[in-house]
Amino acid sequence: MTNDDEPSTLARRQLGRFLRDARETCALSLDRAANLAELSKTALQRIETGGVKKLRIRDVQALCEIYEVASEDANRAVELAKQSQVASWYTAFGGLYSDATFNMYVGLAASARRLTAYHEIVLGLVQTADYARALIGAFYRNSSPAEIDQRVELRLKRQTIITRRADPVKLDLLLHESALHRMVGGPKVMAAQLRQLAEVSKLPNVSIRIQPFAAGCAWGIPHGPFVILDFGADAKGQPIEPPLVYFEGNGKADLYLEKEEDVQRYHELASAVRRSALDETRTRDLLRTVSRSYTA
Structure with a gap:
């Protein structure tokens, strides 16, 4: 297997996060959990940080049993372990990994230090509740109002990664002008959403x-x-984790690019978009102007 064909580290890192969270939920120390699983402390630590290239399924199953993980989630953990062995130029996750526990992007975004995004609708991290409800309700057409409300609540909770006081994630959002005119939820919803964007853009860690x-x-x-x-x-100046490019699957598999040249290409694309974008002050002015047009 060549370096270009090495399996993705993404599944290993996601599995490691899940197992670490499960261990901490059980209030087990690294030493105690390793002893119960008949692993060395170093081996368990490497599993939790995604550093084990060849994960043994029996180790994952044993850890899930020790942590009293629900059978459905244990099965998903095993599937992640299997996925971690697959060599591909991209990584795809969907369906199996789309619930609250195994949502790959949610976990990754919470761990990131900077998000650079280009979108043509308002990004979930800066949506109002009503804007989010209109989008989610349109997509999950057969869900009950209570289920829609739960999904909206989860989306809003995710937004704390950019609004928290301690070490918030830096967000560099490049938004196409079409997002300001694509009607979501009606004029009042759009007006409120654009006003909120203008306010959020004042945060020191946010650029819109x-x-x-x-x-x-x-x-x-x-x-x-x-x-x-x-x-x-x-x-030491070394990347904590390799950077990624994420593409939302919109009901299909989400895609992730990990190769250095792919990530660099999208950084260059973001720079090109940035050069053609309005500056932050003119952006706020446009957001407020279009917001007023919805209530005129």
């Missing part, structure tokens, strides 16, 4: 810039939404 229609296509061709996740560096 609009790419206007007049800018055309940054690289001469249309491109869809994407999010670049950067996880920062340690004291």
